[in-house]
Amino acid sequence: MKMSEVMEARTALLEKEKKVYLTTVNQINSQMGGLLQKDLGSQFVSNCGRDLAGELVRTFFDTTDYHITADQLMRRMLEFSYQNEYDPLGNNEEIHKLIYNYNDGPTSSTLNNIMTDLEQSKTKLFEKEKVVLDNGKTKSSYKDRGIIQKGKKAYRDQKTADQSGVEDEFTGKAESKSQNSLGFDVSNLDVDHTQALSTAYVYNRYLKEGGEERIREFYNSSENFTMMNKTANQSKGDVKVFDKTGNDITHRATPDQLADAVVQRWENIKGEEARGKLVEGGYLNEDGKVPKSVKAKLTSELKKSQNGESRTILKETDYKAVSKDAGKHAAKSLGKIVGGQVIYYTMPPLLYEMKGIMKDKHITLDNALTKLEQAGKRICKYVVSKLKNIFQGIAQNGLKTFIKSFFDILINMVKATVKKMIRLAKNLVLAVVDAVKIIGDKSASAAQKADSVFTLFSVTLTTFTVEILFEYIEKQFAIPEPLLLPLQIISTIICTNFSLLILQKADLFNVKHGLLIANIEEVFAKENQRYMDEVRSLSDSYSHDVERKLLEIQEETTEIARNLMDINLYQDSVQSDLESISEIFSMGIDFEKEWLDFLEVAN
Amino acid sequence: MLNRLRELSDKFLDSAASKVQSFTGETERRQLVARLKSIYDDIRMRLEEQILHINSAIDIFNHKVGELNQYRVSTVQKNITNLGLFLCQFGSLKHVGNFQSEEKQERVVLPRKQFEVVESYIDHVDWSKDDVFSKTFFKSVFGVRRETLKLNVEATTRIGELELSGERSIELAKWKEQCVNEDIEILDMYQHSVKMISETIEEKVIPEMELIQAFLQCDQIKNQVLANQEIAVKENGDISLLTGTLHHKHFQFIKNTFMFFLLSSKIYNTPVLTNLMNNEKHDQERNEVLQYKEMIAEQQQKLHSTRIS
Numbered sequence: 001m002k003m004s005e006v007m008e009a010r011t012a013l014l015e016k017e018k019k020v021y022l023t024t025v026n027q028i029n030s031q032m033g034g035l036l037q038k039d040l041g042s043q044f045v046s047n048c049g050r051d052l053a054g055e056l057v058r059t060f061f062d063t064t065d066y067h068i069t070a071d072q073l074m075r076r077m078l079e080f081s082y083q084n085e086y087d088p089l090g091n092n093e094e095i096h097k098l099i100y101n102y103n104d105g106p107t108s109s110t111l112n113n114i115m116t117d118l119e120q121s122k123t124k125l126f127e128k129e130k131v132v133l134d135n136g137k138t139k140s141s142y143k144d145r146g147i148i149q150k151g152k153k154a155y156r157d158q159k160t161a162d163q164s165g166v167e168d169e170f171t172g173k174a175e176s177k178s179q180n181s182l183g184f185d186v187s188n189l190d191v192d193h194t195q196a197l198s199t200a201y202v203y204n205r206y207l208k209e210g211g212e213e214r215i216r217e218f219y220n221s222s223e224n225f226t227m228m229n230k231t232a233n234q235s236k237g238d239v240k241v242f243d244k245t246g247n248d249i250t251h252r253a254t255p256d257q258l259a260d261a262v263v264q265r266w267e268n269i270k271g272e273e274a275r276g277k278l279v280e281g282g283y284l285n286e287d288g289k290v291p292k293s294v295k296a297k298l299t300s301e302l303k304k305s306q307n308g309e310s311r312t313i314l315k316e317t318d319y320k321a322v323s324k325d326a327g328k329h330a331a332k333s334l335g336k337i338v339g340g341q342v343i344y345y346t347m348p349p350l351l352y353e354m355k356g357i358m359k360d361k362h363i364t365l366d367n368a369l370t371k372l373e374q375a376g377k378r379i380c381k382y383v384v385s386k387l388k389n390i391f392q393g394i395a396q397n398g399l400k401t402f403i404k405s406f407f408d409i410l411i412n413m414v415k416a417t418v419k420k421m422i423r424l425a426k427n428l429v430l431a432v433v434d435a436v437k438i439i440g441d442k443s444a445s446a447a448q449k450a451d452s453v454f455t456l457f458s459v460t461l462t463t464f465t466v467e468i469l470f471e472y473i474e475k476q477f478a479i480p481e482p483l484l485l486p487l488q489i490i491s492t493i494i495c496t497n498f499s500l501l502i503l504q505k506a507d508l509f510n511v512k513h514g515l516l517i518a519n520i521e522e523v524f525a526k527e528n529q530r531y532m533d534e535v536r537s538l539s540d541s542y543s544h545d546v547e548r549k550l551l552e553i554q555e556e557t558t559e560i561a562r563n564l565m566d567i568n569l570y571q572d573s574v575q576s577d578l579e580s581i582s583e584i585f586s587m588g589i590d591f592e593k594e595w596l597d598f599l600e601v602a603n
Numbered sequence: 604m605l606n607r608l609r610e611l612s613d614k615f616l617d618s619a620a621s622k623v624q625s626f627t628g629e630t631e632r633r634q635l636v637a638r639l640k641s642i643y644d645d646i647r648m649r650l651e652e653q654i655l656h657i658n659s660a661i662d663i664f665n666h667k668v669g670e671l672n673q674y675r676v677s678t679v680q681k682n683i684t685n686l687g688l689f690l691c692q693f694g695s696l697k698h699v700g701n702f703q704s705e706e707k708q709e710r711v712v713l714p715r716k717q718f719e720v721v722e723s724y725i726d727h728v729d730w731s732k733d734d735v736f737s738k739t740f741f742k743s744v745f746g747v748r749r750e751t752l753k754l755n756v757e758a759t760t761r762i763g764e765l766e767l768s769g770e771r772s773i774e775l776a777k778w779k780e781q782c783v784n785e786d787i788e789i790l791d792m793y794q795h796s797v798k799m800i801s802e803t804i805e806e807k808v809i810p811e812m813e814l815i816q817a818f819l820q821c822d823q824i825k826n827q828v829l830a831n832q833e834i835a836v837k838e839n840g841d842i843s844l845l846t847g848t849l850h851h852k853h854f855q856f857i858k859n860t861f862m863f864f865l866l867s868s869k870i871y872n873t874p875v876l877t878n879l880m881n882n883e884k885h886d887q888e889r890n891e892v893l894q895y896k897e898m899i900a901e902q903q904q905k906l907h908s909t910r911i912s
């Protein structure tokens with residue numbers, strides 16, 4: 001044994017330590033690079049892509065009631081492991097996905113059932129009957145003509161009592177009167193029902209007793225009356241609005257749709273005399289077009305009337321009946337809600353286990369069965385550990401489906417601005433339900449909860465605003481029907497992700513910052529610990545090795561000392577013992593050569 | 604009533620200030636600076652303590668090296684002279700060469716430059732109340748928040764780096780102490796071997812040399828008588844002729860004496876221990892242990908390259 005081996009062990013130890021340190025530094029560098037690199041652009045594109053995939057499946061394949069999107073489920077299945085699972089339902093990640101789920105697409109079975117229920121209970125508000133006139137002729141007239149005439153008279157009297165006098169509310173022209181063939185004064189202005197009685201319907205299913213009568217009274221109140229040119233009034237008579245498939249949707253048409261239909265009717269009026277009267281009355285200009293101011297007034301009056309009607313409907317609604325039907329729809333969706341939870345919690349571990357078994361190249365039938373049994377136990381254990389989450393998920397999603405159905409019934413009963421307000425209320429109430437879940441999450445900090453709730457409400461309002469904006473854009477640019485829904489989905493996703501990006505960047509509650517700090521600390525703690533463990537292991541191994549080497553050398557020198565003590569210099573050679581000392585301490589003496597040199601020089 | 608109102612308003616202002624400081628990251632910055640200082644103090648203290656241990660071991664080593672050198676210039680040199688005078692009658696001895704002393708080790712000093720870098724960084728992030736006020740005043744709450752949060756990320760990284768490099772320095776210092784203790788053990792073994800050789804020479808070789816010399820002279824006279832030559836004491840001739848004869852034992856003694864002479868000469872004219880500890884490979888190790896400051900600086904530079912600016 002040479003003493004130089006001890007030195008070499010020392011050098012080797014330091015070289016190894018240097019390698020461990022460099023590896024640690026490289027690991028830290030690479031992980032820090034990942035943490036500090038903020039590629040918001042690709043994050044935005046990636047999120048939009050995933051959201052689009054999820055939303056297209058949800059909208060066109062009616063998967064709303066599963067309360068998990070296809071892209072989330074796919075990612076969970078691909079990335080699942082028992083130690084580190086992607087769990088968007090368990091934690092408060094991807095809040096915006098919850099918000100997308102607040103509104104259903106056209107394929108939604110729940111929404112279609114609601115519409116069917118409403119259509120089945122739809123009844124005409126004003127029925128007509130044949131009336132025999134004084135001259136013996138018959139005429140079709142409303143059964144409620146009494147309240148109709150009374151309402152009209154009251155309105156005209158009210159207008160006449162005004163100091164400014166009676167005037168056309170659409171053109172501002174003063175009333176003019178002429179005598180008819182019987183010598184009576186006849187006005188050129190009619191008291192017009194803004195929303196025509198012929199297209200007035202109610203959904204009896206959800207009205208309180210006497211509600212229908214209140215709505216009928218509304219239709220003959222000042223809120224549904226305007227002073228209009230007689231010719232204009234007569235010519236718009238039974239104007240109707242149809243959807244793209246030809247269904248009559250006049251009773252639920254928007255103010256803009258109704259105004260468009262009336263404007264078209266006026267612009268295409270037949271007969272020169274009637275056209276001349278409309279031009280004279282200010283309803284058509286010289287080019288035969290309805291002036292913008294007239295159309296705007298018409299839209300505004302329709303909106304006012306529809307809002308008034310909606311308020312009356314809401315007052316007269318039997319909310320118990322609405323709740324009962326909402327409960328019925330939620331119960332129908334229960335299968336999908338439970339299915340969603342079961343798939344979410346059982347499929348990913350199942351696929352994970354299958355993947356593990358399939359990857360094993362040495363699998364045989366016998367050990368496959370054993371492994372399957374073990375895998376089954378692991379899956380059961382995992383699912384049992386998630387039972388609380390499953391039941392909470394079912395309860396919460398059931399409640400949300402109930403709230404959605406409740407509001408969807410109301411939304412489809414009302415019109416105009418009130419409809420939008422109830423849509424907003426629906427989104428906010430659903431956001432509150434989600435916020436309660438977020439606030440109740442014991443694993444999140446106060447700042448995280450505040451951040452999640454703030455994001456939830458911000459994105460809720462953003463999506464609602466986008467929805468309203470999209471209605472405006474749709475009207476302004478006449479987007480073709482097939483493109484409408486995809487465009488709306490895309491614009492909602494882009495705006496939502498953009499607002500999320502802004503919120504993420506603003507990080508008002510320092511949550512992202514806190515997470516970054518925690519991650520940096522974790523990287524250093526983990527790598528420092530790894531470095532120290534490896535270095536201590538190296539040190540232990542070195543100490544043991546050097547101790548052994550020094551002991552061997554100690555034994556060797558002791559042996560040499562014993563030999564020298566006992567040696568007879570006349571008989572024994574000391575050369576091997578001295579050579580050993582030379583070797584131990586790397587003296588580099590060639591005893592034999594030196595001896596020969598000594599003798600040769602002598603000769 | 605007024606006092607109560609004042610207390611309430613103080614509470615409200617304190618609470619508002621706390622919220623603002625939390626929002627701007629000021630609270631976190633203070634905590635990080637306190638942590639940075641504490642880690643720095645801890646590492647410096649532990650390293651200073653470790654360096655004391657190393658230097659204490661180096662002092663022992665150096666004292667023993669002094670003793671060894673003293674032994675070599677006194678006892679070993681005397682033995683070489685005695686053996687040389689005896690051996691030169693039987694052959695020609697090479698020049699022994701000058702005495703070369705074994706080198707002492709340099710004491711280790713604290714890597715001050717490294718600590719100065721950390722101290723300078725602490726000064727940079729340890730804002731006074733005036734600093735905080737002026738930054739908030741000139742940059743607004745949002746401006747100062749952006750700067751503070753960025754600084755907090757950097758400070759967290761620095762803390763991690765300091766912990767890693769500090770623990771490494773302490774670990775290397777522990778190794779250095781262990782190496783010096785091993786060097787002492789090796790020195791002891793070498794010293795023991797040197798003494799063992801010298802004592803054997805003194806006890807078993809030198810007392811026999813006169814006898815051997817007398818015998819060889821008698822043998823020479825006997826041969827001169829037999830050859831009827833004039834009797835005269837001359838230098839001894841070729842001792843290899845004694846091999847295989849009745850006088851082989853004298854040849855063996857001379858050879859053994861020569862071996863002792865060779866080893867003693869090497870011990871005298873070569874700093875065996877210094878060479879052993881400073882050989883080519885060991886030089887590298889020695890440099891690394893002694894200059895671990897530079898290594899840390901180099902690695903830290905690498906770490907800094909990924910730090911956000």
